[in-house]
Amino acid sequence: MRLPRDRRVLVGISILGFFTFVAIFAPFLTPYGPHQVSGPPYSSPSFQHWMGTDELGEDIMSQVIFGARISLTVGFSVALAATLIGSLVGLVSGFYRGAVDEALMRLTDVVLILPSLPLAVILAAYLGPSVQTIIEVLTVTGWPLVARVVRSQTLSLRERPFVDAERVIGAGNARIMFRVIIPNLLSLIAANAVLAITAAVVGEAGLDFIGLGNPSVVSWGTMLYWSQNLNAILRGAWWWMLAPGLCIALVGLGAVLISIGIENIFNPRLRGR
């Protein structure tokens, strides 16, 4: 019964696991350093350089491997931070309702409705180009979605009979929240957290791409920035854009697969009649 779904989750986990492994063991996986000039500039993929070289002659594959560290760091940190903040806000808002709920939700809605990129641009432009900035900015634009989702689930859980049962036996708010509501939210939060990884990795790439990241740091996003800035595509050096983008896409896909798996366990209607 669970096999088809499990396969997708397994694929997702393997993908993320693979990239994490690459990030951790980066120095052992490539003979070149990311900033080491090791070949002729703009050379297409070859035996010595599986993914070709950039405009300075640095090996692109090494950059991809080392870049995994930054990109995954951003991805995981933002996912964690945004999910934590968002879940907290959503939980408090949905559980206590009333004025607190109204206030928090107005705030959430505003951030949600604003086009995230212009907002991120504004914030990042002032905060200065760095990986830290990117993490902060993505977290700020990312938590509202989680808050919304968690709040709506909290609202519906609140109305369930087992919550009333707890009240009848005299349980206080804290107990209800921790013993009943949070355990039921975990799957939702987990699914969202994993999904947030996708958004964060793509978001990092986007912000770097537009010039808000630190161009001297090597990450998948900054690689895309440089290749765009130097018109790699127009020069025909497609491999420079292909590699980092493909990695981002794969990590994103892996995360989505895992989150679907988590969701499917708890929403049997979507599994098929």
Next chain:
Amino acid sequence: MALLEVRGLCIDYKLQNRYLRAVDNVAFQIDEGEVLGLAGESGSGKSTIAHSILKILPRSARVSGSILIDGTEVVKMDDREARAYRWKVVSLVPQGSMNAFDPVITIGSQIVESIRIHRNVDKADAWRRTRELFSLVGIPEGRAKGYPHEFSGGMKQRAAIAMALSLNPKLVILDEPTTALDVVIQRQVLGLLARLRRELGISFLFVTHDLSVLSEIATKVAVMYAGRLAEISNSETLFASPRHPYSRALIHAIPTLSGDLSLVRSIPGVPANILNLPPGCKFHPRCPYVFDRCRKEEPQLLHMDDGSSIACHLFDRREKNGGE
């Protein structure tokens, strides 16, 4: 010839990769003007049977046996035949009439739709007929252009009945029509149904878990358990002296206004789970009269002298002659 004749009906549902038998070897018939009550707990298979008569089970479901409506065999119909057949001779008032209507289209339009699918009439005529149906079930004609959310529960139920009558069917299947209604509205709806039966001679197949409702309106009652028939008797016989241990337990579980409170009992054990049915008689784990044969051999539907049928070893003549 009976209006509806069901023989050896078996229905399997597909669950992930296996097939589960939801209905096993069910047989009954409904004559013109009769009201057959199909009673049982949730999951006993009664809604499944109702849906199979109209051929609206999910595509993956397997149906075998015979369902004859007015002599036409339903089980073997293909899609096109089924579409043409539906609603004309048999129609349905669904479980949860709260949701029987599409929320974004007016109720009148939906009734008009049911007419124009099958008959080549122009809109004006269809609307006229719709208003007639409304007054037939006791809803003010002016409400015909209203949306479902503008109707009360009881009115929606009536509207659903009106729609079911739009093509003058001979048999109307009602799936838990009174379950979501309060007793006052229930009364009204039952009264309406009785009147329709009298004036139009329609037969009803009344599916419900609420036996007390059946005692008012059914002429014959079929009790189901775990997808199998336990007992079919005419209404008076069943309520006065139920024979199958399950029917007995059900009847005795109904509290009466005047009766002795001590007679009210609930049925021990847990309801049968189709995913994990016991061997032999499916009711045996909860039966107070269980004996050895019950655990091994599934009882067949036996025909009694008074015309009723019971599936229980206790009533097997051979058993009566031989022992317990």
Next chain:
Amino acid sequence: MNRGYLVRRAFYAFVTFLIVLVLNFIIPRLMPGSPVQYFANPKILPSIEAKLLTQRFGLDKPVWDQFLLYITGVFRWPPDLGVSYTYYPAPVWSVIMNYLPWTLLLVGSATVVTAVVGILVGIWIGSKQGTKTDTVVTSVSLFFWTMPFFWLGAILLWFFSIYLHVFPAGGAESTNLSGMPILNQVADIAEHAFLPGLTLTLAAFAGYSLIMRNTIVEELGQDYVTIATAKGLSHRAVLFRHAARNALLPMITLIGLNLGYVVSGALLVEVVFSYPGVGWLTYQAVLSHDYPLLQGLFLVLSVAVIIANFLADVVYSFVDPRIK
């Protein structure tokens, strides 16, 4: 009811607008460095201009005065949002207005096409839920959705433009357009907008199709769909006349909600294709630290999205009878 809903949504949009105004004002003033340095830097602008700007916006005065002057700048026509560093002496507003139309064209057409494609695909796989088609199409949609779309744009650019020479390599229109017949002009613009538009559509359609699919699946499980089938409607009629119409309602709100993302997406895609819209403008502004321009862009884009969302609410109120 209708009035109330719209008034509420309008009020809500207005409040959001006010919050955006305040945010736009506060953010630079929370950062290290003075507003003069950001908006009227005498090292970048000629000192006379810098002085004038400082005066006009009170950049060296207390925050409250600044805010007042800022507001008066915004609430006039044309809004006064300062002077751009890179496009000096052009005021921020006119610079943005020069580039905005191209973005509107791109985002507008992309939103429409994406919504249509997404909804149709969603209906299609929703009705085929659980089958291989469903799995394949869903996986493909997800694949496009999770990838960095601007990267997808680059790949498409390389493939169709550099490698195959089928589409132009950038820009919004060819330089020798004026004087050519209208049809040629339109065709030229369309040619230039095709690849960026395609990128946006491929990236975003899954956002609609997956949700539409799930909504359709839910609607297909509702009682009114069972009844519609029981009435004799064909599978296609049930799907489009009933299920899809209900599933479409939340889509309208979704289109509104997604606008923020589409705009963000368009920004990046414009950079890849050197498409002269506000996205490309933002890129230039970031590279040259043109803070006045960045502030102006944030304000204009946010307002555009707020307005579009409100319009979506208006459309929704006309379409959902429960709101009427």
